[in-house]
Amino acid sequence: MKRDSFLPLVGVVGLIVVWYIAVWVRIVDPVLLPSPQASFAALVKGMGGKLGFDFFKTVERTFYATAIAAVIAIPLGVFLGASEKLYRSVEFVIDFFRSTPASAMFPLFLVLFGVGNWTKILVAAFGAALVILFNVAYGVMNARKTRLLAAKVMGASRLRVLTDVMLLESLPQTFVGLRNGVSLALVIVVVAEMFIGSVDGLGHRVFEAQQLFDMPDMYAAIFAAGALGYGLNLLFLLIEKRFVHWSGK
Amino acid sequence: MKVVPVSRPAGAPVSLKGAEPPAHITIRGLSKQFNGAVVYDKFDLDIPRGKFVSVFGPNGCGKSTLINMIAGLIPIDAGEILFAGKTLSQIKFGYVFQNYREALFPWLRSIDNIEYPLKHMNLPKAERRAKVERLVAHLGVKIDLQRYPYELSGGQQQLISIMRALVVEPEVLFLDEPFSALDYEMTLFMRQQLQRIFAETGTTMVLVSHDLEEAVYLADRILLLSRRPARVADYPWNEAPRPRTDATLSEAGFVQLKAHCLEVFQREVRKG
Ligand SMILES: Nc1ncnc2c1ncn2[C@@H]1O[C@H](COP(=O)(O)OP(=O)(O)OP(=O)(O)O)[C@@H](O)[C@H]1O
Ligand SMILES: [Mg+2]
Numbered sequence: 468m469k470r471d472s473f474l475p476l477v478g479v480v481g482l483i484v485v486w487y488i489a490v491w492v493r494i495v496d497p498v499l500l501p502s503p504q505a506s507f508a509a510l511v512k513g514m515g516g517k518l519g520f521d522f523f524k525t526v527e528r529t530f531y532a533t534a535i536a537a538v539i540a541i542p543l544g545v546f547l548g549a550s551e552k553l554y555r556s557v558e559f560v561i562d563f564f565r566s567t568p569a570s571a572m573f574p575l576f577l578v579l580f581g582v583g584n585w586t587k588i589l590v591a592a593f594g595a596a597l598v599i600l601f602n603v604a605y606g607v608m609n610a611r612k613t614r615l616l617a618a619k620v621m622g623a624s625r626l627r628v629l630t631d632v633m634l635l636e637s638l639p640q641t642f643v644g645l646r647n648g649v650s651l652a653l654v655i656v657v658v659a660e661m662f663i664g665s666v667d668g669l670g671h672r673v674f675e676a677q678q679l680f681d682m683p684d685m686y687a688a689i690f691a692a693g694a695l696g697y698g699l700n701l702l703f704l705l706i707e708k709r710f711v712h713w714s715g716k
Numbered sequence: 717m718k719v720v721p722v723s724r725p726a727g728a729p730v731s732l733k734g735a736e737p738p739a740h741i742t743i744r745g746l747s748k749q750f751n752g753a754v755v756y757d758k759f760d761l762d763i764p765r766g767k768f769v770s771v772f773g774p775n776g777c778g779k780s781t782l783i784n785m786i787a788g789l790i791p792i793d794a795g796e797i798l799f800a801g802k803t804l805s806q807i808k809f810g811y812v813f814q815n816y817r818e819a820l821f822p823w824l825r826s827i828d829n830i831e832y833p834l835k836h837m838n839l840p841k842a843e844r845r846a847k848v849e850r851l852v853a854h855l856g857v858k859i860d861l862q863r864y865p866y867e868l869s870g871g872q873q874q875l876i877s878i879m880r881a882l883v884v885e886p887e888v889l890f891l892d893e894p895f896s897a898l899d900y901e902m903t904l905f906m907r908q909q910l911q912r913i914f915a916e917t918g919t920t921m922v923l924v925s926h927d928l929e930e931a932v933y934l935a936d937r938i939l940l941l942s943r944r945p946a947r948v949a950d951y952p953w954n955e956a957p958r959p960r961t962d963a964t965l966s967e968a969g970f971v972q973l974k975a976h977c978l979e980v981f982q983r984e985v986r987k988g
Contacts (some may be wrong), residue, residue, distance in 0.1 A: 552747075611818045612812055612818075613815055613818040613819050614818055614819060615811060616789055616813075617811070617819045619789075620787060620788075620789060620811045621832060621833035621836060621880075621884075622775075622833060622836035622837070623836055624836075627836070631821075631832075632821070635821070635823045638823075712823075713822035713823055713863070713864065713866060716822060716828065716866040
């Protein structure tokens with residue numbers, strides 16, 4: 468039991484070993500593939516300085532984007548999901564835009580909102596909102612029929628059935644939406660930081676390191692972005708475990 | 717022990733020691749179709765007050781539909797269902813679902829699940845708690861009610877559902893195959909629990925069961941339904957004294973009544 472919790476480390480160690488060997492036997496040009504030490508040194512040094520700042524900017528944008536998306540999409544999803552007919556009538560539009568790569572929307576948002584910080588946040592919020600909306604609506608629509616009947620039979624009004632049962636029933640699915648939404652928001656924010664006249668953020672850092680051919684810095688920024696994505700997912704999982712203790716039971 | 721397996725026309729009272737107990741639920745001219753398939757056609761039935769009625773019949777004959785219509789879970793096409801002259805909205809009733817896992821609220825602790833229906837009765841919190849505690853003490857239930865339903869065994873969960881249905885002090889309790897998802901040992905235990913609850917509360921109970929032995933064992937009267945459209949095939953009394961025990965199962969009267977019910981059931985199945 469206890470030993471099994473070390474299993475994930477095997478892959479990490481394996482990756483580093485392969486990396487070392489690749490550097491050692493010079494499979495790749497050392498300029499393109501710096502050693503693990505050099506990259507980690509850049510990561511540690513960078514997080515205390517510029518990289519840390521960019522990291523913070525990306526976290527901030529992703530946070531705002533997800534928050535805006537959640538505030539709009541959760542109530543709207545509940546509203547649409549509560550009436551299956553209503554959802555069916557807008558389903559195609561939602562699915563269409565959900566399937567549209569958010570990066571294709573950049574130019575439109577640039578025209579609408581200019582090249583400021585908020586444009587990046589809003590594109591990301593747009594993408595995340597659709598994912599959250601879709602999941603919340605399905606969570607509400609798939610509320611266990613028996614549970615709704617049980618509430619009704621105990622004298623709950625339609626409104627109380629919605630607040631006491633449907634909302635809570637949809638929570639596990641809502642968290643699936645939030646997790647996917649925050650991941651998507653991060654992707655969009657990082658891409659936006661690369662291209663739209665950016666001066667900060669992890670996307671900008673990766674892009675700039677590449678332009679300067681500073682490979683250790685670039686790997687450091689990529690790891691920071693990976694850690695951020697993983698961390699956000701983990702954070703939402705932990706929140707879910709805490710608040711949706713019944714999920715999957 | 718006296719057993720009176722008498723066939724009778726639907727709705728017409730049968731004499732029992734001269735005095736028929738007053739009807740609690742009266743069903744007259746009840747009709748119901750599902751997409752053209754007639755499940756009930758001008759159906760009449762009386763359910764006696766304070767008695768335990770088991771509903772037994774062929775698969776898909778409309779047992780669940782019957783109690784769901786009485787409990788207002790599905791609309792009726794025609795007819796009238798009254799509770800001593802009152803309509804459903806004027807009485808308190810409880811309903812226990814077969815699938816307790818999907819009927820309980822997993823986000824609420826067991827005690828809050830039991831309390832939930834009281835929230836729709838505009839009672840102050842303290843009074844709600846007191847009612848729950850009184851019920852728990854009355855039934856002598858020894859379950860840790862601070863636990864969430866999914867932390868309990870199937871039988872315990874169904875016991876929580878039954879308590880949730882009872883906490884409003886219902887006039888009538890409906891149960892649709894409440895024990896069919898439990899293992900045999902738990903089923904036997906739960907039958908005893910239900911029998912005790914019935915004895916202690918005197919609530920009119922209507923139980924749908926797939927298990928003839930269970931249906932007869934628990935019932936004061938067994939409603940045997942025909943194939944669709946459902947009619948009353950027979951409606952015999954079971955006058956075995958309570959509390960009934962394992963010994964009851966092997967008594968001549970019980971065996972005879974069960975054999976009679978089985979015969980009626982098989983006659984109805986063969987008709988199909
Ligand atoms: N919502 C519905 N829509 C269409 N047909 C239905 C619906 N509910 C029930 N029926 C049909 O009505 C008939 C009676 O159903 P019901 O569930 O009452 O039977 P039952 O006696 O409880 O069966 P079982 O023994 O399987 O529990 C069945 O033939 C069923 O297919
Ligand atoms: Mg049924």
